[in-house]
Each structure stands twice: as structure tokens, then as C-alpha cells.
Amino acid sequence: MTRELPMCEQDEVAPHPTRNYATVLRAVYAEIDPPEGYRVEIVEGQITVSPTPAPAPAHAYITGLIRSAVDAGLPNEFGAYENLSCEEPEIDCYIPDLAVWPRELLRNETHWALPGGECLLAVEVTSPKQARRDYAKAAGYARSGIPMYLLVDRQRQTCVLFTVPEGDEYRERHEIPFGKPVTLPLDPPVTIDTAEF
Template sequence: MQHDGYGYVIPDATLIPAELDLLLDAEPWMPSEGVAMVMEVTSSKPDRDRVAKRHCHARAGIPLYLLVDRSKSTITLFSEPAGEDYVGNTTTPFGKPLPLPAPFSFDLETADFL
């Protein structure tokens, strides 16, 4: 996904409503319009996932950013992008469900994350 002149970000997962057919014949890099949620799992550079990528996804206007933080044993859903960051966030420890809003509308079970 290209982010308004800030370069490219490769999320660990990108969720797009199937009815949009955005991935059919898509280029390796695609605009963020239509993306419902991106997900990152912290790696050897966790601050990049916690801060830098979060800001990139917010700038791109991606409605939901799900961060699986392995070192903190938490999962955080960031919502309501506004400029450089997200206004809303909900964090839950591994083992507890995390409610996902529409268009998903289900509780993400995290027991297997332990």
C-alpha cells in the first residue's frame, strides 16, 4: 500500500471485503482505498510495528489496525484514523477475546496466542 508520498508499507495481513474484488489482478503495490483492516505481528523491531507502521496506516485512512504484540502478550485494535494516528484503541491480553467492529462484528478469540 502506498501512503500519500510516505512510501510503501507491507502489512502482515490485509483484510478487504470480498465484494470489492480489489485483489483480483492487483499490482504488487495497491492503494489503501477499500482496505477494511490491516494486521501486524511484532517482530524483531517492535517499535516499527507499534509506532511507525501505525502512523502510516492512520495517514492512509485505513479504518482498523490490529497489532499482535508478542513481547507484551497483548492484542490491540486501533480505530478511527485521524491524521497521524488513531483516536480509538482497545487492548486485551492474550487469552481474552477482542471484539471487532463492523464489517467483522465478532469476538476474536486469542486463547491460542498464549
Template sequence: MTAMAHEPLTQEEVLLEGFLALDTPEGFRAELIEGDIVVTPPPDGEHEDYISLVLEQVLERSHTKMQFSGNKGLKLRSPLDILKDHVIPDGTFAPKALRLFRSGESWMPCTGVAMVVEVTSSKPSVDREQKRRSYARSGIPLYLLVDRGKSSVTLFSEPEDDDYRQHCRIPFGKHLTLPEPFGFDLDTSEFV
């Protein structure tokens, strides 16, 4: 009997296997975005405060009851055919009725996600560009970017292909309208 020859792995398959096998230090996040492995250190207190301020308002004021996850990984469409982007948003909101976060899987599909939130940190261009494209490509309806470097909040909406067709940017301290299923004005006065 002869051993069966296995097809060699493609570069994308090797990259995905290597990524999924990573063992990052506690608190660090490893993500696979547009073919690049991105490792970020634990967030600082200011970063977490911005997430907390958004979370509090969404849970209190949203027209639709929302669930929140700050550490659930999403499998998203990638420009590389065989590969999926593996992204861990700073915040993911989905209608509570869907119970999306009950999955025992580390990485879940993004179907049903209403909004993702990112707060810029050590690699702001990843949040401003690569993640924005990945979220749009995957059809996530709303992407809220809290940009500490620019002291602004931007809501991206109407995903189409690799980007969002609409965006509304406001400076910290103003109000930003979150459309349905949220249906309220996000107050950023405490962001200043």
C-alpha cells in the same frame, strides 16, 4: 539540436526509485515507511500461527465475507509530500464483494481495505509506531496489532491525521470485539 536538460531528481524521487529497484532475498520483505527502507527477514512459525488464528476466525465468523492477502503491498500516504509509503501488511482484509486483490499491480491503493493486521517481529517499533501512523494517515479503518513482546492484542480504530483516536488493548487469552463489517469477538485464547 541541443539535448534537453532534465530537472534533477529530488531526494525523495531518488529514494523511491532505489526502493522500487531493490531485489531482496527470497522471503525477505522490503518496505518504505516514512522515508526509511525497512527490510525484514522471513517470519518464524509463531508469527505465521498468529496470522492463521486471526484469518481462520475472520473467514468463519465475520458478518461480511472477507478476502485476505498476506503479501499484497499497499501504497499509503506519507509525511513526505512526493513519496508514498509502500507497506506490506502481515494481513489485509477487504470485503469480498470489492475484489480488491485482483489488481495485477504489485502495489495497490488502500481504498476499500477494512483492516490490516501486523504481528511484531524483528523490529516491533516499526509495527507499534511507524506502520500505525501510516495506516491511520491513509484512513484504514482498523489496525489489529498482535504484539508478541507485550503478549497483547490491540485494535486501533477511528483514524485521524497521523494516528488512531481509539484503541483497545487486551492481554493474550481474552476476547476482543471487532466492529462491523466484522461484527464478532476475536478469541485470543490460543495465542497464549
């Protein structure tokens, strides 16, 4: 199931950059020291600076509910972590609100960003005026081979679960309205109660 991303009239999709541009952009990105309360990502080949979501109580509350449900159902070798950098293979580098990683990887990794190919689940909870960016991240998460991307669209009051990555898109997309349970096909499956979202 494929649908067009919600976009503002001012938004344009940037062409995917060349490898040389990607190398330079990542080098610049690695040197940026954002001001307190902000985070820096590379989305669609462009460096973006945005406020960290933590100060927004509703955002933090939803992220916490998801983390509790996911952590409770994960095998011991995996954990759910907030705000860790995730590199996709082309150029982009994201900081998912929540992601599931192998614990061993976090214990031994020394690089500033984790390889997206090691992530089992990425979660983004939208903030006002940034929903389009979170939808655009689906392409990079798919390129990384992340099996599941859960997008909680607070404005539309819908959870969007992307699964079955292939190239730079997910072959399956399921929209679940707030109030209905969302089942993540982890091993074992984890069900998130969205009634409190």
C-alpha cells in the same frame, strides 16, 4: 486514548520526507529485488529489509488463527490476504502480515502495491526486535484511512486495536491482554479468541 510508542534507546523518529524525496524513494523501492526469505518496506520514510515472518511457527500460527476468524465473518465481497503490499498516501509502503481487501480490487489491480485507502483492516504480528517498527506503522495506516489496525504484540502478550483514523493517528486505542477476546468492528463484527496466542 494516546500513548507513546515503545522505543529502543537507539531508535529515533525520522522527520517526514519531502514530496520529491518520496517520489525518488518509491522509485528505488519498486526496483529492489529482495533475496529469498526477505521483504522490503518503506517505514517512516526509510527502506527497511527484514526476514519474512513465515518461517517463525508462532508468528504463522497467530496470523492463521486471525485469518480464519476474520475470513469466516467477512461478507463475500471481501477477503483476508497475507503479505500484500499496501501504499499509504505520503511515502511509506508496508506489507501487513494480514489485511482485508475487496476481492474485486485484487482481481483487477495491476500495480505492485494496493492503495491503503481500500483496505478495511491491517494486522501486524510482532517479531523480536521489530515491534517498534510495527507500532510506527500505525501513523501510515491512519493516513491511509484504514478503519482498523490490529497489532499483536507477542513480547507484551497484548493485542492493540487502533480505530477511528484521523490524520496520521488513530483517535482510539484499546489494549487487550492475551486470553481475552478481541472484537473487530467490521460489518458484521468479528471476535477473535486470543486464548491460544
